Amino acid sequence: MIPLVKNVFFKEKGTKKKLCRFIEKTDALSFGKECEKFENSFALWQNRKHAVFFNSGSSANLAILQTLLNLGTIKRGDSVAFSALTWATNVMPIIELGLKAIPVDVEIETLNVSSRTFKSATEKNPIRVLFITHLLGFCGDMEKIQSYCKEKNILILEDTCEALGTVYKGKKLGNFGLASTFSFFAAHHLSTIEGGAVCTDDPKLARMLKIVRAHGWDRNLGEDGQKKIRKEFGVSDSLYAKYTFYDLGYNLRPTEISGFLGNAQLSHLNTIVKKRESNFKKFAEAIYTRTDLYYPIQSNHLDVISNFAFPIICKTKEIRDSIIEACNKKVEIRPIVGGDMTKQPFFKKYMKGSQIINSTSSLIHEQGIYFGNNPDLSNSDIKILISIFSHDYKKN
Ligand SMILES: Cc1ncc(COP(=O)(O)O)c(C=O)c1O
Incomplete structure (x- = not known):
């Protein structure tokens, strides 16, 4: 039987051995240096300024929408268009967060949304965000979709969970919108067993994504980031500084095990x-x-x-x-x-x-x-x- 997924990792045996040694010698396995190293390396690989690491692609999809709500870029009730042919957790966060989910049909030649199908969807509904999926490594005419969205002031988010590494018109998919999401589930291109990321060039978005990822607090903003947000919010009480919850969040953090695997697999990507x-x-x-x-x-x-x-x-x-x-x-x-x-x-x-x-x-x-x-x-x-x-x- 030829299975859908042959191995959990590329170079599986060696990777598992290295993982065992890493676990033996590492004390704290919750979010730390390995995760941060992976974020930096993945952002470089993807040619984006920021990558925020999550515990799944589904979490990344949920977090980017929550982030835009927290920042006031979108508001509850806004219409978010999505590719009708996609994965459930590309659509579910739209509904869960009180947004209106508008399906957009795909083309038979590419399996993906095109400027033609998207324009036809916008004729019936005013769209604020297009959360487009690049299905199975293919894509539609993204440059035309991009210019139409610019003209109509529609934000583009790319669900790139199935297209890590595809290059269209000289650019990797995941670089055509405000932010893009990725999945590192075992069956996908690069495996951290479970895992995901959001990439963006916008520092405000990256900061809020980190707040959303971890309880709404400031732990992963770095020393400078923490000083800045504490000053903005007038937080001076040293006991409560670490327990101030700035905005709506979840716990969607990956572990150091995922970070270690991300770094190991990225070298083979x-x-x-x-x-x-x-x-x-x-x-x-x-x-x-x-x-x-x-x-x-x-x-x-x-x-x-x-x-x-x-x-x-x-x-x-x-x-x-x-x-x-x-x-x-x-x-x-x-x-x-x-x-x-x-x-x-x-x-x-x-x-x-x-x-x-x-x-x-x-x-x-x-x-x-x-x-x-x-x-x-x-x-x-x-x-x-x-x-x-x-x-x-x-x-x-
Ligand atoms: C298009 C798409 N978006 C999101 C996801 C969710 O990713 P994850 O399984 O890492 O939660 C998947 C998973 O297969 C997917 O195919």
Whole structure:
């Protein structure tokens, strides 16, 4: 059986050994130097000024919206548009924080929101924020989306949890908006087992993200940052200074174990991206050319494609069902991420009437599947995958 996730880490054995030694020699394993080192290195890798490390990508999504609310950049009731084809915790924080979640349909050629689908969504609703997902390492025409958002004063947040390392028009995804979120869950590009981050160039946002991450207090702002905020709020009582809660927050902190793993895996990230891209190209050449069976997905607009799974959108449900049968006990497959969010019970419960009629997201929900694109796939795994997915299902 070829699983969705072959290994928890790249260079798994060595990484686990190093992790055991690190735990043995480290006293306090709560947020500390390893996490801060990872934040600095990850910001550099991503070409952004700040990276704030979280305990998951879901936490990063929740924190960036809470941060914008705390800063007054957005207010409860504002409309936040999101890609209808995404993961639940891209949408849930929008609803949880009293914002209006507006689904935006995707294009069949890219699986992603385009300037066309976004413009059509804004015709019906005034949008304050576009929280766009770069699904499975692909993206839409981001430069056009960017200029439209600038014209309409719409903030862009990028959920980059599935696209770490993809480069579009010379820029890594996650660099097209005010802030971008990342996931370091084991099945994603870079694993800290569980983990996430928010990247931004805005120092005010980075400061509030750290306050939101840890109880609303100032512990992780550094000495200068603490002096500044205490002065701003007139906090002089030395006993209470460390127990002053400045704004709404949570406890979304990662541990030093995650920080250590982030640092260890980051040194392999370029190799990981290259391997996945090389696998992707082999699969695309053999599988997307079967246009009688599948909708081809475009990647030639990308300078680098970095995905952890290979998506296939079948032309009919019958083809999809034949593939599910052919994969039985041989290849682990699953739907395209979380499918069309507007079909999910939570969305119907809280956002009644917000469905998109006859959407492409719905077609992908019904007819799409993916298998894992791991850097550790062997040549024989790749051969098996290609033979299963390029089989002539129409003749069966
Ligand atoms: C698009 C997207 N956003 C957010 C998340 C949440 O990340 P995490 O699993 O680290 O909480 C995921 C997870 O798969 C995702 O695919």
